[in-house]
Amino acid sequence: MLERIHSMKLKNKIFLSCVSIIVLLSLLFSNILYRYVTLQTTQSFYENSTYSLIQVSNYMDEKLKGLLGRVHAMQLNTSFDKMMKNFLYYDEPNFNAIAVSEFSNSFSEIRSSDPFISSIFMYTPKGNFFDLTRPLKYSFDFKSSRLYKQIEQQPKKTLYWGSSGSDEIYADGKLVIPVVLRFSIEGYNGDSLLVINLDCQEIYGYLAGTQPGEGSWAMIMDDMGKEIAAYHYPVINSLTNDAQLMNQITANHNGTQTVNYGSEEYLVTYQTTRIAPWKIVTVKSESILLKNLRQFKTFTTIMMVIGVFVCFFFALIISNSLIKPLVLLQNTMKKVTDKNFNIRFHYKYRNEVGQLGDSFNYMVGEMKDLVGKLNASVAQLQEEKEKVKNEQLLKRRAELRSLQAQINPHFLYNTLDSINWKANEINAHEISKMTTSLASLFRTGLSKGHEIIPIKDEISHISSYLTIQQMRYGDKFSYRLDIENSVLELYTVKLILQPLVENAIYHGIKEKDGCGSIVISGAQTARGVEFGITDDGTGISPLQMKLINKRLSEGFVVEKDGYGIYNVNERIKLHFGMEYGLEFFSEHGKGTTVKVVIPQVKWEDAHKYA
Incomplete structure (x- = not known):
């Protein structure tokens, strides 16, 4: 039996080995896989919820950090400082017009660079600046707005995170989260406010995209437990109405809690962001998880059967594809034994067979070029010999010119000494x-x-x-x-x-x-x-x-x-x-x-x- 196996063609050996390994491994791994997945899915259900939430929190932190960084970079820009001083210090219409245009362009550029930004507005004691590409509300007065009153209640805060609400500045009235930076201009009495309105819809759209699908929900609330961004699903409404759960979330930096609403059990995971005083909360249904596991068992069985038949087919194709270039290389080598040094092995792939073919082609080419290179070497040696001879001649001529250049100055020195002697003689x-x-x-x-x-x-x-x-x-x-x-x-x-x-x-x-x-x-x-x-x-x-x-x-x-x-x-x-x-x-x-x-x-x- 072993002798027959050893005597089989290489193509048949590869096919038989592939089929045997595939069948045994399919049976073994399909059983192990289901058991392992069932166990790991249940265990990692809690871990992944926390991990994914941390990733979402980190992403939000990076987005907010980048947003604040761009705004701070604009404030620290010397052109920004110069325009603010010209506008605040002087009553020149030209300075006002330049500031309106430049600030509007800056606001529009920052807003266009980040979909999380809905609008930007700047208040100064002397006047306001808007994004001119966005229509304002009719008869808008920032000092009469709810946001201004909230900011004035905390005059020492340089960074204020507001609660969500309708945009009080621009006409579209989007649901926004205002972020306010308080700053002052050197030499001018009075603070200015830069308002960045974050788009609640965009933020929640991102959160919704991070959830795996059915049975998963997400929301953002502030450090007081007030909702910032969320869709009002029944589960979310039940969560926000659960006073005990809300107290636990607001009191802790992060955590996980299992709760029951009706006959369903949910996993609630929450994480506090570093940049904003927010908490990101996700809710996942455990019943959906178990349903997916049952579907996975059926799917695994079907795929195992299909996979075995597909593997039979591919094993045959692979064995043929592996042997075909080797047979071609073998036939090419036979032609070389007949002293045909013009033959080449052509193979377009850069695998081991291709590298072997390149080595074969190189060897044949070297044999063909050996005599030609030998003749070329003789001619080159002759040319180099002539070149060395010419260089030695040029070097000798240069030495002679250098010697002549040293002889002439000695005559000049003697002549100048004679002139000097004659000049001294006649005073x-x-x-x-x-x-x-x-x-x-x-x-x-x-x-x-x-x-x-x-x-x-x-x-x-x-x-x-x-x-x-x-x-x-x-x-x-x-x-x-x-x-x-x-x-x-x-x-x-x-x-x-x-x-x-x-x-x-x-x-x-x-x-x-x-x-x-x-x-x-x-x-x-x-x-x-x-x-x-x-x-x-x-x-x-x-x-x-x-x-x-x-x-x-x-x-x-x-x-x-x-x-x-x-x-x-x-x-x-x-x-x-x-x-x-x-x-x-x-x-x-x-x-x-x-x-x-x-x-x-x-x-x-x-x-x-x-």
Whole structure:
């Protein structure tokens, strides 16, 4: 027997296994299920009533919390506060018209966002504001309303929850629950009231939707036992007339109570909400529960019989569907054994068979492409060899150009020294001074090929440059160096200050009428080392300054105007990182300050940034 079973086709094994398991499990579980459901339904009847009520209470709390949150957000809005002050402080018709329009739009938006909100109204000592999309009651006077009188009896309450009743403000007269927020405007004597009317019909509609159906009812009452939202079914009327039950509900935060009305037994569950002083009460009939259990027993038996026959049918379909792709894959593999590497296994599903087919297709494709990839690899190696050869050639040329660039400046130094010697010989001191400054300028610019130099060398370089420019322009400008001593021993990228000083002279001081001044400062800050180049020249326009700073922050480089400052900014970011660089501050007609921020680089760390 076992040998015959082992020798069966895989399709027949799957079918036989499925049928055997289904029949045994159906008989076993149908009996266990009914017993378990009967027991659990009775036990969970009480638990589910409490749990579902807590969920309803939490939902109501969240809805009310969100409602109050939106209203508070509107009150805390600076535009709301400004409009209220303009309206209350001044007797300007324009302020009144703006406030009426804006508040109406706000009220309408809040009301449209939540179906629980029926209407919104705001009272102030100076006037009232309405939702203009809703018609008001004729000759409405809020101070004469029942709601206003109730609020005034509790003047210290900032949040008042009213009892249900007809809407006293708007013409539709819906049954509503008023929620009133009392607030005041700074500097104005007198409180304002914001009234949010909750739609009783919508609230009860939600409650009714949470009940499972026949034999279940729900209602909301306030902390005094007064009905807030409910349909007047006979059971609800009996409950509200039961003084003992009402006293128990109002005295406790939550609970469950079994009561008898006539020949029926009901489970009464109640829960107090956290936001509003309300109690949500549900009533469920136990007789309906038992009726549903009897129906469940009959239904289970019928479904068990139907399920067995359906499972036979699906077992056959499943066994065929499992075997069919495996047979197809087997036939495809046989074709590959005949060296047909163009064959592929096509299967649209991403299950184990599909993944196996993908692996098979990948294997066949790899075998087919192996020779092609080998040839491509040889060609690629040849191409890379040629590329390395070209790169080495370019590198050698660059080294030769660099050597030539170092040879030429030595001739220039010797020439400048000769000019300086001749100038001293004929007592041409200004020429000597300018020649010495120029030689110092070139020496710092070359820096023996080093890109990172001490800040004291950079300051020496800019001092030489300013000496030359001052001799050129005479009394056109003066300058001052204000550099902290602690900064001088730190290191920086070379030639970052001279283009900025040159920019200050040519675009600031030169275009100014009269004499100007330039201040170069340097100090250690929390951001690193900060240099400042400040001139009292013509300045730049706000639009141009905004464009320059935007380009500097993005590392933008222009080809023409302003190339120097963008080049300095790009070099700083390249060596030190994107968080460092330049920033412009200017006031048109008064001057410009360029802030340069670099890290605090010591001698032992300078090589890391080269």
